[in-house]
Amino acid sequence: MKLWRGGRLATLAGEQGWGLIADGAMLVDGDGMLQWVGQSAEAPVADEVAELHGALVTPGLVDCHTHLVYGGNRANEFEQRLHGQSYAEIARAGGGIKSTVAATRGATEAELLASATKRALALIAEGVTTLEVKSGYGLDADTEARMLRVARRLASLGVDVRTTYLAAHALPPEFADADDYIAAACQWLPALHREGLVDAVDAFCEHIAFSPAQVARVFDTAQRLGLPVKLHAEQLSDQGGARLAASYRALSCDHLEYLGPAGIQAMAEAGTVAVLLPGAFYALRETQLPPLEGLREAGVPIAIATDHNPGSSPTLSPLLMMNMACVLFRMTPEEALRGLTVNGARALGLRDRGQLVAGQRADFCVWDGGHPRELAACFGHNPLVERVLKGNQGEA
Ligand code: NIG
Ligand code: FE
Numbered sequence: 259m260k261l262w263r264g265g266r267l268a269t270l271a272g273e274q275g276w277g278l279i280a281d282g283a284m285l286v287d288g289d290g291m292l293q294w295v296g297q298s299a300e301a302p303v304a305d306e307v308a309e310l311h312g313a314l315v316t317p318g319l320v321d322c323h324t325h326l327v328y329g330g331n332r333a334n335e336f337e338q339r340l341h342g343q344s345y346a347e348i349a350r351a352g353g354g355i356k357s358t359v360a361a362t363r364g365a366t367e368a369e370l371l372a373s374a375t376k377r378a379l380a381l382i383a384e385g386v387t388t389l390e391v392k393s394g395y396g397l398d399a400d401t402e403a404r405m406l407r408v409a410r411r412l413a414s415l416g417v418d419v420r421t422t423y424l425a426a427h428a429l430p431p432e433f434a435d436a437d438d439y440i441a442a443a444c445q446w447l448p449a450l451h452r453e454g455l456v457d458a459v460d461a462f463c464e465h466i467a468f469s470p471a472q473v474a475r476v477f478d479t480a481q482r483l484g485l486p487v488k489l490h491a492e493q494l495s496d497q498g499g500a501r502l503a504a505s506y507r508a509l510s511c512d513h514l515e516y517l518g519p520a521g522i523q524a525m526a527e528a529g530t531v532a533v534l535l536p537g538a539f540y541a542l543r544e545t546q547l548p549p550l551e552g553l554r555e556a557g558v559p560i561a562i563a564t565d566h567n568p569g570s571s572p573t574l575s576p577l578l579m580m581n582m583a584c585v586l587f588r589m590t591p592e593e594a595l596r597g598l599t600v601n602g603a604r605a606l607g608l609r610d611r612g613q614l615v616a617g618q619r620a621d622f623c624v625w626d627g628g629h630p631r632e633l634a635a636c637f638g639h640n641p642l643v644e645r646v647l648k649g650n651q652g653e654a
Contacts, residue, residue, distance in 0.1 A: 260286045260649065263298040265310030268630040269614035270317060270600055276592055276630055277613070282315070286620040290648030295614050308651075313643060316595060316630055317612050318387025318621030319576050320602030323512050323533050323563035325424075326381075326412070327374040327405045328395045330361025332568040336541075345542050345570060346494060349466045355395070355428040358568050362395040362405065370408045377566065378412045380574035385623040385642050389417050390563075390606055392460055394424030397439075398432075399446040406455035416647055418621075420606050422488065423447060426461035426468050426476045440472045444479040451483050458509060458607070462490040463499035470502045477506045486607050492516040493538070504528035510561065510605035515539065515546045522549060526556035531605040533561045534589075534597070536582035537571035550587055560589070561605040562597035581637040591634035620649040 267282035283301040285294040294302055335348050335357075348354050362370070374391075381389060391409035396402035406421050413419045425443035433439040450456050459480035461473045467490075468476075477487045486509045491499030493513035500511045500521030511517070511525060512533035525532060532553050538544070553560055562583045565571040573579065580594040589597065600612030611619045624644040625633065633641070644651060 259288070259293065259304045260306040260308065261301055261304035262286070262308045262310055262315075263301055265313055265315040265624070266628065267295070267614055268314065268316045268595070269295060270596055271613055271615050274592070284315075284614060284620065284622070286649040290620050290650065292614065292616050292618050292620050294616055310624060314625040314627040314630060314632075315614065316623050316625065316633070317599040317614055318623055318645065318647065319385040319598045320388040320606070320608075320612060321381055321386045321563050321566075321576055321598070322388075322390045322510070322561055322602040322605040323535060323565050324381075324389060324391055325394060325565070325567035326377050326389070326391045327370050327393075327408045328358050328362045328568055329365035329370065329373070330358060330568065331572070332357060335569060339542070346466050349428075354569055356431065358395045359397050359428065359430060363398070363401050367404050367408060370404065371411055374408055374412060375415065377574055378415050378417060381564070381566075381576065382415060382417055382645065383642065384576050384640055385625075385645055386576060387417060387621040387623075387645065387647050388420065388603065388606070388608070388611060390420045390422060392422040392424040394427030394460075394462075397425060397428065397430035399449075402446060403450055403453070403455065406450060410455065416650070418647070420457045420608075421455060422458045422460045423450060423456045424460040424462070426473065428462070428467060436468060436472060440468065440475050444476060447479055448483060451485065456485060458486045458488055460488045460490065463497050463502070464490070464494055465497070466494070470498055473499065473502060477502075481506060488512065488605070492521065496521070500525055500530075504530050509607050512563075512565075513538065514548045515544055517549055519552060522552045522556045522558060525558050531559045531561050531601055533563055533605050534583060534587060535563060535565040535571060536579055536586050537573040538565050539586060540582055541572070542570055548587060550589065559601045559604055560593060560597055561601040562589070562594060563602060563605075577633060577640065578637050580634040584634050591631040594634045595630055620646060622646050
């Protein structure tokens with residue numbers, strides 16, 4: 259047993275509030291779980307003691323929505339958008355996701371691993387302890403599998419990885435008919451699942467991607483395999499995706515700028531988490547804000563994530579996302595931190611992390627700071643001192 263003592267703990271215990279313990283301690287057992295959390299003065303005796311010297315401690319960050327594995331980059335599209343072309347126009351002209359598909363298909367597993375490793379290390383360096391990675395730039399059985407295998411291998415960097423099958427991301431060039439492609443994407447899933455490569459299934463429901471009826475076929479396949487679903491929903495328009503996803507008790511609906519009251523209600527009833535992605539909102543210069551007040555009123559848990567991808571959100575900074583969630587969406591710093599910890603975990607169906615309370619994993623970050631709101635107030639900074647994954651130090 260190891261005792262960490264003398265920290266300013268932002269435990270996030272309970273459903274709201276920072277859960278601050280000004281001079282707090284945590285006892286970690288041999289399995290990397292929090293045995294006890296409380297005041298340093300009341301801490302139990304332990305064989306090993308680490309002093310935190312008043313540093314700020316939060317739960318480890320959970321980045322619950324990334325597209326971290328891919329080939330190439332799309333900085334050219336950044337320039338195109340600056341010259342007035344929209345994300346949807348670029349996609350319809352064969353750029354966008356499809357251009358990353360071409361680059362990903364042309365990359366070996368070693369190449370994909372090398373580039374994804376650099377990105378994962380950047381996220382880890384800002385305190386990420388749980389990382390979700392989606393497929394969706396392969397769009398054929400082999401390349402989707404290659405992406406998911408690479409994602410799994412990122413775990414050796416010292417981060418807990420969750421993988422999501424996103425074959426229903428775009429229509430690949432060899433298919434003329436979207437329904438035919440959806441049939442193929444559904445067919446590939448069982449083998450990938452048997453290989454242990456899939457924790458959840460996602461789709462992109464949008465006028466430039468797939469219809470609710472097509473998404474439903476993917477979700478039916480997931481459901482038959484016992485896999486939970488999530489959805490890229492209402493990013494560019496209201497397609498009724500959130501209502502559909504909620505009817506499958508989706509773990510999360512993500513983006514949601516165009517989400518309406520019916521979708522909010524359905525998500526609230528299903529316990530579906532709203533994952534807001536300020537990086538994509540910012541980079542696409544979106545002006546339609548996600549319905550934050552409606553989500554709050556309905557009691558929908560709100561997560562935030564980097565949505566790292568080469569097109570709409572090429573960021574590797576979860577801390578910047580906290581700041582943007584506050585400045586752009588008017589979330590509170592506390593909501594932003596909960597969004598990157600406990601609610602990010604919920605968006606992945608994980609209940610064993612995201613709060614510093616007994617019984618949870620000992621995944622936490624030690625920061626050079628006094629109050630947790632500083633993490634959201636500053637931007638372009640990285641005050642991480644140490645990152646602990648399941649009780650193991652030296653991961654920062
Ligand atoms: O989450 N919206 C769809 N998928 C990604 C973007 C993918 C891309 O542009 O490469 C997203 O924003
Ligand atoms: Fe995404």
